[in-house]
Amino acid sequence: MLKLENVALNYYSKNGETLALENISFEVQQGELISIVGPSGCGKTTILSLISGLIKPSKGSIKINNKDVSPNNSGYMFQKDHLFDWRTIEKNVYLGIEIQQQKYKKYEKEEQKRRITEDKNHAIELLKKYGLYEFKDKYPNQLSGGMRQRVALIRTLALKPEILLLDEAFSALDFQTRLNVCNDVHNILKSENKTAIMVTHDISEAISMSDRVIVLTSRPAKVKAIHNIELTSKTPLSRREEAQFNEYFNQIWEELT
Amino acid sequence: MNNDQIKNINNKPNQSIEYAKYLKKIRVNKVVILSIQIGILISLLTIWEVAAIIGAIDTFIMSSPSRIITQVGILISNGTLFYHIGITLSEAIIGFLIATIAGTLIAIILWWNETIRKILDPYIVVLNSLPKIALGPILIIWIGAGTGAIIAMDILIMIVITILSMLSAFTSCDENKILLLRSMGANKLQILIKLILPNSLMEFISVLKINVGLTWVGTIMGEYLVSRAGLGYLIVYGGQVFKLDLVMASTIILCVLAALMYFGVVIIEKIVKKQRNLH
Ligand SMILES: Nc1ncnc2c1ncn2[C@@H]1O[C@H](COP(=O)(O)OP(=O)(O)O)[C@@H](O)[C@H]1O
Ligand SMILES: [Mg+2]
Numbered sequence: 258m259l260k261l262e263n264v265a266l267n268y269y270s271k272n273g274e275t276l277a278l279e280n281i282s283f284e285v286q287q288g289e290l291i292s293i294v295g296p297s298g299c300g301k302t303t304i305l306s307l308i309s310g311l312i313k314p315s316k317g318s319i320k321i322n323n324k325d326v327s328p329n330n331s332g333y334m335f336q337k338d339h340l341f342d343w344r345t346i347e348k349n350v351y352l353g354i355e356i357q358q359q360k361y362k363k364y365e366k367e368e369q370k371r372r373i374t375e376d377k378n379h380a381i382e383l384l385k386k387y388g389l390y391e392f393k394d395k396y397p398n399q400l401s402g403g404m405r406q407r408v409a410l411i412r413t414l415a416l417k418p419e420i421l422l423l424d425e426a427f428s429a430l431d432f433q434t435r436l437n438v439c440n441d442v443h444n445i446l447k448s449e450n451k452t453a454i455m456v457t458h459d460i461s462e463a464i465s466m467s468d469r470v471i472v473l474t475s476r477p478a479k480v481k482a483i484h485n486i487e488l489t490s491k492t493p494l495s496r497r498e499e500a501q502f503n504e505y506f507n508q509i510w511e512e513l514t
Numbered sequence: 515m516n517n518d519q520i521k522n523i524n525n526k527p528n529q530s531i532e533y534a535k536y537l538k539k540i541r542v543n544k545v546v547i548l549s550i551q552i553g554i555l556i557s558l559l560t561i562w563e564v565a566a567i568i569g570a571i572d573t574f575i576m577s578s579p580s581r582i583i584t585q586v587g588i589l590i591s592n593g594t595l596f597y598h599i600g601i602t603l604s605e606a607i608i609g610f611l612i613a614t615i616a617g618t619l620i621a622i623i624l625w626w627n628e629t630i631r632k633i634l635d636p637y638i639v640v641l642n643s644l645p646k647i648a649l650g651p652i653l654i655i656w657i658g659a660g661t662g663a664i665i666a667m668d669i670l671i672m673i674v675i676t677i678l679s680m681l682s683a684f685t686s687c688d689e690n691k692i693l694l695l696r697s698m699g700a701n702k703l704q705i706l707i708k709l710i711l712p713n714s715l716m717e718f719i720s721v722l723k724i725n726v727g728l729t730w731v732g733t734i735m736g737e738y739l740v741s742r743a744g745l746g747y748l749i750v751y752g753g754q755v756f757k758l759d760l761v762m763a764s765t766i767i768l769c770v771l772a773a774l775m776y777f778g779v780v781i782i783e784k785i786v787k788k789q790r791n792l793h
Contacts, residue, residue: 309697333697335690343712343790353698356708396791416698 258452259285259308259420264317265477266303277303279477281317285420290446291454292463294509295473295481301456304478305422308454309333321419329357332418334426338409340397346408347393350380353416380415387411387445403434407441414449421446423455427462439466439493460513464505465493472512482512577758582766585759595767602733602744603771605661609668610729614722616669617676624677625684625710626702642678646670646732650739664736664744671732672725679724683717684710715786722779730772745771 262282268275277300285291293301306312307319310326321330332353340349354376361369384390389408397405406426413421426442427435443466446453457463463470464486472482484505488496496502559579565571566578573581589595624631649670650663657663687710695705737746745764752760 311693311696328697328699331697333694335694337690339688339691339694341691341709341712342792343715352695352708356695356698356700356704398791422697 258287258322259454260318260320260323261304261308262318262320264304264307264314264319266300266307266312267315268303276477278307278314279479281478281480283471283480283483285452285454287452288447288450289452289469290443290467292467292470293454293456293473294458294460294463294470294513295478296475296513297458299473299476300478301473302424305333305424305454305456308420309422329360330418331420331422332413332416334409334413334421334423336425336429338397338402338405340405340408340412342397345394345396346389346400347381347384349397349408350384350412350415351377352412354380357416376415379417380411383411383414387441401434402430403438403441406430406438407445410442410445414445414451419452421451421453423453425456425458428458435462436494442466443493460506460509461497461502462493464488464502464509465496470505470509472509482509484509573758574756575758577762581759582763585763586767589763598744598748598764599767599771601661601741602737602746602768605664605668605736605744606729606733606771606775609665609672609732610725612665613669613672613676613729614725617673617721618680618718620673621677621680621684622706624681626706631681638674638677642674647735650735654740659740661741663740664733667736667739668729668732671735672728675728676721676725679717679721680714683714687713715790719779719783719786722782723776726775726779727772729775730768734768 261284264278264281265276266278268277281304283291293304295301303312307314308326309331310328319326340346341352344352354373358369358373361372364372381390381393384393387407389404389411392400392404397408400408409426423442427438430438439462445451455463455466465488467486470484470486471480472484473479474481486505488499488501490496490499562571562576563579566573566576566581571578586595589598624634646667650667653663653666653670657666691709691713692705695709700708733744734746734749737744738750741747745768748764749761749768752758752764
C-alpha cells in the first residue's frame with residue numbers, strides 16, 4: 258500500500274546543504290508493522306516526515322495506494338506523548354477530529370454533525386476497548402507515562418489513519434513500562450489491522466514488534482538490509498524468548514557497527 | 515474520647531490522625547502569620563497616632579491616622595471622593611484593557627508573521643528601553659492635556675512589556691506539539707487556537723498580574739502630568755498646598771484600589787488553575 262521509489266532528500270540551512278537520504282526504496286503492505294533502525298542522525302525521522310507529507314522529497318516518489326501522500330493519510334506518534342495539559346483525556350483524543358472536521362464542510366449541517374459525532378463515538382470505543390474509558394475525565398498529569406502513551410496512540414487512531422508513524426515513541430518510558438506499552442501497542446495495531454512504520458534505536462524492540470526490519474546506513478541514509486522477522490509468538494514479550502530472536506539481533510548488530 | 519479522635523471524626527473517614535494533625539499544623543501556621551501581619555499594621559498605626567498626640571511628630575508634615583480618617587470623611591461627605599476614585603479607576607481600567615488586549619493582538623500578529631517580527635524587532639527593543647515618562651510632553655501636545663493623554667501614557671507603560679511577554683510565550687511553544695498538529699493536517703489558525711493560545715494562558719495571567727500593577731503607575735504618572743481630577747491629581751494638589759492629610763488619604767485609597775484589582779486577577783488565576791486541574 259505504501260511505496261517509496263528512489264527517494265532522496267536535501268535539507269538547506271545557513272550552514273549548508275545536508276543530503277539526508279539517498280535512493281531510498283521500499284514497500285509496505287497493508288497491515289504490516291515495519292521497523293526502521295539506523296545510526297542516530299542518519300535520516301530516520303526524515304523518512305517519517307516524508308511519508309507523513311510534512312516535507313516533500315527532493316527526488317523520487319512516495320505513494321499511498323498509488324496516490325501522493327498528505328497529512329490526512331497518516332497518524333504520527335512522537336517520543337513524548339504531547340497530550341495537552343489543559344484538555345481532559347476525552348478532549349485530547351478528540352483533538353485530531355476537531356482539526357479535521359473541515360473535511361466534512363461539503364456536507365449539510367446535520368450530516369456534518371452526524372459524522373463528527375460518529376468519529377467521536379469511534380474514539381470513545383477505542384478508549385473503552387483499551388481500558389482507558391474510566392479515565393476519560395482525568396487530566397494528563399493524573400495518568401502514568403505508559404497510560405499517557407496509550408492515550409496518544411488512541412488520539413492518533415481516532416483519525417482512522419491509513420498508516421501510523423511512530424518515531425522513537427517508547428524511548429522516553431522506563432524499561433519495564435516500555436515492554437508493557439510495546440505489548441499493548443502491538444496488540445492494538447494488530448487487532449485494528451493497522452499498517453505502521455516505527456523508528457527506534459532499540460534493536461530488540463524493533464525485532465520483537467515488527468514483521469520486517471529495515472536497516473539504514475549512516476548519513477546519507479541508504480537501505481542496507483531488510484530482514485523478514487519470522488517469529489511465531491503472539492506478543493513482543495514472548496517473541497523475545499524465541500531462539501531465533503538472538504540470531505536476528507546479532508545480524509542487525511553487525512550491520513549497524 | 516480525646517481531642518485527636520474527635521478531630522478525626524470531622525475529617526474524611528480514611529484520614530489518619532497524623533494527617534489530621536498535619537493539616538491542623540498548616541492551618542495554625544496560616545493563622546499565626548496572618549495575626550502577625552495584622553499586628554504589625556496595628557502597631558505602626560498606633561505608634562504613629564500616639565506620636566502625633568504627644569507631639570513627638572509634626573502632624574502638619576506627617577499627618578496622623580485619625581486625621582487621615584477625618585479627611586476621608588470630609589471627602590465622602592462633600593461627595594468628591596467617589597468622583598475622584600471614579601475618574602482614576604476608569605482611566606486605570608480602560609488603559610489596562612486596551613494595553614492588554616492590543617498588546618496580545620500585536621503579539622499574535624508578530625507570532626503569525628516572522629517577517630513582520632524581524633522588521634519590528636529593533637523598534638520594540640528601543641521602545642522597551644525608553645523611559646515612557648519622557649514621552650509625556652509629546653503626548654500632551656499631540657493629544658491635549660486631558661484624559662486621553664493620561665490613558666495614552668498608561669497604555670505606553672504596559673503595552674511593550676505585554677507584547678514582549680506574550681510573544682515569548684507564543685514562540686516558546688514546543689516545536690513537536692506544532693508538528694503533531696501539522697501532522698493531523700492543521701492550518702496556522704487552528705495551531706493558534708488549539709495550541710498556542712491555550713498553551714500561553716498561564717503566561718497571559720502573569721501579564722495580567724504585571725499590568726494590573728503597572729496600570730496604576732501609568733495612570734498616576736499621567737495624572738501628575740496633566741489632570742484636573744482623580745487621585746493622582748489630589749495627591750499633587752495636596753502636596754502643593756501642603757495638605758498632607760489629603761496626600762496620605764489619597765495614597766491609602768490608591769493602595770486599597772490597587773490591591774482590590776490585584777486580588778481580582780488572583781481570583782481569575784485560581785479559577786483557571788482549578789479548571790485545568792493545576793495546583
Ligand atoms: N530541518 C532540518 N534542517 C537541516 N538539517 C536537518 C533538518 N532536520 C534534520 N536535519 C539533518 O538531517 C540529518 C537526519 O536527521 P534525522 O532524520 O532527524 O535523523 P534521525 O532521526 O535518524 O536521528 C541529520 O544530520 C540532521 O542534522
Ligand atoms: Mg530522529
